[in-house]
Amino acid sequence: MPAHGVDACGITLKDGRRIEAGTLVCTIGSRTHPLIEALPVEKVRGRLRVASDMSVPGLAGVWAIGDCAAVPNRRTDGASCPPTAQFALHQGPQLAANIARVARREATQAFGYRPKGLMTAIGHNRAVARIQGVNISGFIPWLLWRGFYLLYIPTLARKIRVYLEWNWAMFFPPDIAHLRFRRTRDDLNDER
Template sequence: RILLNTRVKSMTANKVFLAYRAPIPCSTLVWTAGTVPSPLLSPLPCAKERGRIVVNQFLQVSDWPDVWAVGDCAFVPDIRNPGKAHPPTAQHAIREGRVVAQNIAAALLGRPLKSFSFKTIGLLASIGRRAGVARIFGFNFSGFFAWWMWRTIYLSKLPGLDKKVRVAFDWTLDLLFPKDVCAVYDPPHGRDFPWKHAKDMVGEDRQYPAGTPQTIPLPHFSARSLSP
């Protein structure tokens, strides 16, 4: 069942509380609401939009022209669509980095700055073993080809030939054999892991507002799979 126009207000280990609706019992809760900017940005005394630092079309921080911001921390205006911003994705961040490097050099040399403008090429995601979804140049498709394209592009973006070879070899084995666990071990003592709302550790009835992390001790073992 899909609930529209509804938001999660809080949750416990066995129940999800919704705004303006009855709570829903649950045993496994998967949170896929996206990400938020780093809390390190909060105390900065500059203009922000949805937690991200507002920059102009040249990627300069609005309040501080000699400071630049790109990537997930920046609210970069889309000059093709006034009032909207570029999404905080890798393909935008990489190109923002190139433009900001050129603009910093231009500012030091007294040359004109370059406006940032980029249109998303496409979106790819793996949704399971040998299955994916894609939107490329406005065309939507799914299945094995979308999954293969996601892996191919991901592999091409890895830095260094040695990493490309290692990952390609690992993925080739993954095609031929079932998934396997390669390590089960005790983690070093004293490490903490931000495991949100773990049932056995936080208790049955303790209620957490949506988006509030809880840091608890790491469980007594962990497993790592050969497959990504």
């Protein structure tokens, strides 16, 4: 049953029932884009099954990378790459090279990448990371996480803007009253 409201003491369900709770944990799934869902090809957990060169079998001239594609990684015995920015950033140049190879009538190459590590922010000024097999947590991995993503932001102007916004947020966390929430189309359809 979907929640109708959440407050500091619990959750109110759409049917009016109440669940009292001192701690609320929210997990939000992701849904495949309707375009991907509509394609008449095989999918793996909502992502397009692609060949090792990132071409979509059954759709000539169609390629897919990133979080919409289950890209096999030759460096992990063909297991699908996780849908993370680290992999997508390496899939892009490889895909461009493969498309150029096809234009020159050359053989394409299978995607292969060994990740350097894993990082994720877990709260205000804190992160967890595994870098070259070493687990770390706290403020230092948070700075590393921010620095890594700052490097990949296009244009100097955007980097400066994001850097300033991040530093502002480090000292002044966002005011939840100013967050803009919109209902998804599915929420609107559920109420009909």
